[in-house]
Amino acid sequence: MFPDLIVKPLSLKELSKTLLSLPSDRKYLAGGTDLVVRANADIENSRYWIDISGLEELRYIKETAKSVLIGSQVKASELEDSRIIKKHLPTLLSALPHFASPSLRNMATLGGNCANASPSADLACALVSEEAYIALYLKGKKRKMLLKDFFLGLRKTALRKDELIWGFEIPKISHKGAYMKLALRSSFAISKIGIALSVRINQNKVEYLSIALVSVAPKIITAPKTCDFLKNKILSPEILDKAASIIQKEVNPITDIRSDGDYRRSMAGVLLKKAFKEVLK
């Protein structure tokens, strides 16, 4: 169902006024690439939409000495063009070409990819692997949490009623990154499984490691056991084989229209090894 009304506040001040005047059956509209598709499919029932795409306050990519800061209204294609992202967030950068199509990347926002809490959200997965924090905003107050903890389950997040995703804060950690995705086609398809690997290797020894996966559980997951096993190890084919068998036990995939649970489990190990190969290139 399409909404009865869409309002378009052009500042946060206008947004708070909108929230006071509009009936409570409402939702934010960012890029619209999830929300409008849901409306088209008649699975969206909210009657009022608040178009936040005009909130310039939420459209920034900046850096401080310790972090990279990204506003929730930043579009995927704006990330691809950013010098800061290219320099500091290799895993997110590697996920971008795997995300939808060029025109959808001109529309879809980073905030929308997280708010949607789909277990196959590629950019959210890369951000979890980059150890991002998410900043949330409600009635003049901000709170912050690890993005990993923001996802509670299938399409469930820690967002409160009317709470807005303000942006993301990603610590600058020196590392390399790779995003690997298996789908029905090589581009423009939702994943059967995807893995985001952020790693720093020094003289073949794993100094830093963070892994996140999509489409292998009801929400985006990390792989703490695999990370614990690999940390401070000298990489060898045997060690990577062992790590692959550990990650296969850490995932919990289902069988659905896109893929088979056993296949997904087995591919978790294969993609882990491929991702290592990619960063070692």
Added chain:
Amino acid sequence: MKMKKNKFNKIFSLKCIVNGEKIERDIDSSLTLLGFLRNDLNLKGTKEGCGDGECGACMALVSGKAVNSCIMMAVQAHGKSVITIEGLKDKNKLHHIKKSFIDEGAVQCGFCTPGMIISAQALLKTKPKANIKDIKEALSGNICRCTGYEKIIGAVKKCAKG
């Protein structure tokens, strides 16, 4: 063409520029950009295929970037410049990408063609020397059921410099 009707008739005063012309209109706020272009402005060159962001038949340029107008709401184009296939012109001549599509035989039923040309235009504006890989990537959100793509890619390549 699905029309998105508004029960409450709540209107939005939309201001934007379409194909170089200033537009100021009170519209149904629950209209998609595609619905606005086709039904309110009678610009029928932009097509509706899937209506879900998957086929690219509905592509238009908003602020110079290719978007799927079927899943963009018209209010999101407020204050922006929109260019549709009708707006692509080389002064008084046929637009060079359109000409290349005709010359190369890249059009069969023609339903995907406006979207293909919009994507090609967006690519060549930013990468005038686009290679085959760039072209395939840029057209990856445009589906054609007739041509098998070779002629389309060839037509775009002919417009790329070098």
